[in-house]
Amino acid sequence: MSNTNMMMPKLGLGTFRLKEQVVIDSVRNGLELGYRHIDTAQIYGNEAEVGQAIEESGVPRDELFVTTKIWLENLAPEKLIESLQESLKKLRLAQVDLTLIHWPTRDASPTIADSMKALYQAQQMGLTKAIGISNFTIEQMKQxxxxxxxxxxxxxxxxxxxxxxxxxxxxxxxSQGIPVTAYMPLAYGKVLTDTVINHIAQTHSVSAAQVALAWSLQKGYTVIPSSTKRENLASNLDALKVVLSDAEMKQIAELERNERLVSPEFAPDWD
Known part of the structure; x- marks a missing residue:
């Protein structure tokens, strides 16, 4: 079976910016509510807390899908595998389900090819079931x-x-058969105040957040919203039940304004 056929739940729980007891509570609540896909990263500084929440939840490992991401300073082949092993210790797992290159390096060394081959080697070693990429441009995807x-x-x-x-x-x-995961699907909460999205939400008697998530899901993407509130975690999960019409999907498509919220100084030259 190819990596692209793996069973990644379409709606996951993001943990970006969540720290210490806050992330423990978020993951615990999420797992209690039925989330089975947890997304973290080395740079989030919360892998140990995520691992604690997973272990204490009692949810069987084979029911969970856990993603982590390799940070820039660990992209060199001689560092990548060791850093992933350290992530596994923090997460209290023998293997993660998916490991991503978090950001492509802008430097000549290590190259994207070097890092991807090292990540593939980590997969062959059994440290991760599947591998992938994050924040790559089209040219970087080709590499x-x-x-x-x-x-x-x-x-x-x-x-x-x-x-x-x-x-x-x-x-x-x-076009390459590579599934897309949408992060920041609620645009730091900006979707909650959008007039068009709120009108659609009222039509369906659901929340604006649920509409935004349903839009991404109907586009075929996996989504990983985060929240510190149990009621919002539950509400986000219910976005799986929302079905938007073609006309509503088109209305949301027309909201495009190239408003990028995540573009650090080391980001690539975006497409």
Missing amino acids: AIDAVGAQNIASQQIEIHPFLQNEKVAAFAA
């Missing part, structure tokens, strides 16, 4: 594909929400 093959890239995780729809990158990923 990753050349290194390990599109069939071995299980996900491209990129910022996608109604105000930044990233259609070019998403379309290229689809």
Whole structure:
């Protein structure tokens, strides 16, 4: 079975910016509510707390899908595998389900090919079931594909929400059979105040957040919203039940304004 056929739950729990007891409570509540997909990263500084919450939840390991991401300073082949082993210790897991290159390096060394081959080696060692990429441009995706093959890239995780729809990158990923995971799907909460989204929400008697998530889900993306509130975690999960009409999908598509919320100084030159 290729990586792209893996069973990643379509709606997961993001943990970006959540620390210490806050992230423990969020993951615990999420697992109690039925979330089975947890997304973390080395740079979030919360892998140990995520691991604690998972272990204490009592949810069987084979029911969970756990993603982590390799940070920039660990992309060199001689560091990557060791850093992933350290992540596994923190997460209290023998293996994660998916490991991503968090950001492509802008430097000549290590190259994307070097990092992808090291990540593929980690997969062969059994440290991760699947591998993938995050925040890659189309050109960088091509380099990753050349290194390990599109069939071995299980996900491209990129910022996608109604105000930044990233259609070019998403379309290229689809053309290569690479599933897309949308992070920041609620645009730091900005979708909650949008007039169009709220009108659609009223039509369905659901929340604006549920509409935004349903839009991404109907586009075929996996979504990983985060929340510190149990009621919001439950509400987000119910977005799986919301079905938008073609006309409503088109209305949301027209909200595109290239409003990128995540673009650090080391970000690539975006498509």
